Amino acid sequence: MTLAWTLAGATATGKSAAAQLLAERLGIAILSADAMLVYRGMDVGTAKPSAAERARVTYFGVDLVTPDQPFSTGAWLREAARAAAHAGAAASSGAAPALLTVGGTGLYFKALTRGLDSEVADPARRAHWQARFEAEGVEALRDALAALDPHALATLSDPSNPRRLIRAIEQLESRRRLPQSWKQPGPDAPLTVLRLPREQLHRRIRARVESMFAQGLVEEIRSLRRRYPVWSASAAQAIGYAEGCALLNGALSQAEAFERIVIRTRQLAKRQETWFRHQTQAVWIDTDERDPPGRTAERILNAWRQHGATPLPL
RNA sequence: GGCGAGGUAGCUCAGUUGGUAGAGCAGCGGACUGAAAAUCCGCGUGUCGCCGGUUCGAUCCCGGCCCUUGCCA
Numbered sequence: 001m002t003l004a005w006t007l008a009g010a011t012a013t014g015k016s017a018a019a020q021l022l023a024e025r026l027g028i029a030i031l032s033a034d035a036m037l038v039y040r041g042m043d044v045g046t047a048k049p050s051a052a053e054r055a056r057v058t059y060f061g062v063d064l065v066t067p068d069q070p071f072s073t074g075a076w077l078r079e080a081a082r083a084a085a086h087a088g089a090a091a092s093s094g095a096a097p098a099l100l101t102v103g104g105t106g107l108y109f110k111a112l113t114r115g116l117d118s119e120v121a122d123p124a125r126r127a128h129w130q131a132r133f134e135a136e137g138v139e140a141l142r143d144a145l146a147a148l149d150p151h152a153l154a155t156l157s158d159p160s161n162p163r164r165l166i167r168a169i170e171q172l173e174s175r176r177r178l179p180q181s182w183k184q185p186g187p188d189a190p191l192t193v194l195r196l197p198r199e200q201l202h203r204r205i206r207a208r209v210e211s212m213f214a215q216g217l218v219e220e221i222r223s224l225r226r227r228y229p230v231w232s233a234s235a236a237q238a239i240g241y242a243e244g245c246a247l248l249n250g251a252l253s254q255a256e257a258f259e260r261i262v263i264r265t266r267q268l269a270k271r272q273e274t275w276f277r278h279q280t281q282a283v284w285i286d287t288d289e290r291d292p293p294g295r296t297a298e299r300i301l302n303a304w305r306q307h308g309a310t311p312l313p314l
Numbered sequence: 315g316g317c318g319a320g321g322u323a324g325c326u327c328a329g330u331u332g333g334u335a336g337a338g339c340a341g342c343g344g345a346c347u348g349a350a351a352a353u354c355c356g357c358g359u360g361u362c363g364c365c366g367g368u369u370c371g372a373u374c375c376c377g378g379c380c381c382u383u384g385c386c387a
Binding site: 011044077114126161232266 | 347
């Protein structure tokens, strides 16, 4: 079974820079666990690794689809399997891991180690129920779910969440069963998670959004829209891109778009920390923005050595 | 300077026919098996601009002052 090092963290904690440094030093590949890095052409707003960085390290999980194509956790897992195969071939038998999984999408880490059921989603059915929800509200979804299975509602952790109701309906209709629990039993493998003090994180987020505008976020969106007039739902809501489109449509001023991006990024970072805090076996690495990168990398290495690499059941 | 309008939560504002106040946003906390940068849930004490007056009781009524803003000069 392939082994991988892991490095997670909220957005703007510096995990990508640390990962690049470590992958170069160890001569291993990187698997990005980031739901937005998969979109080709969405570079500035996702803080995608540069061409120079990608020339020095083999990356998986980056530029997998165009912004008009749908994507899913299952599709990402197939890419993860490719990465594992590559790393398995690179590692001389029984040697150290040849792969570093890095990112901020908690669900991807969980799917990677705990596994998903193999069946995929049914996008047409999903669209149908989404339209129904928009027209008639959550109650209609609850009623529909109860009609399919009177006990189903009680199994949901979040019965007023339309996403989950739709998912449950879709699963019942297409394969007559509810979304199951994780394929592999717990507990989760330890996950190395980078963390910055909240105030420092907020400062870095603001600075990062400023630099995205300076690096041409708006121009990137303008040209992407020429090539792909209609984006998939998840690409269209990406932080920075949704607001950039609103700016180009005249719905937001530049200042409003900027502020909105900063706010949504902060909210994302908070949700990411909550996920890592409660949904994983986090090994926290608390850093300070003044820490030299080499020292942070050293601490990550120590954590890895102490807790061991993560087996990938792919 | 004159005449209006307004000063209430970090922000935008509502409200109390006098019994010390509540929405949205932000923030904080939480959930989460396939769209996850998504989606959903929970958390509201704040000199009600300041100083007096009336009143059992004032954020609300009265007077003065300060500040913001519009029009006129």
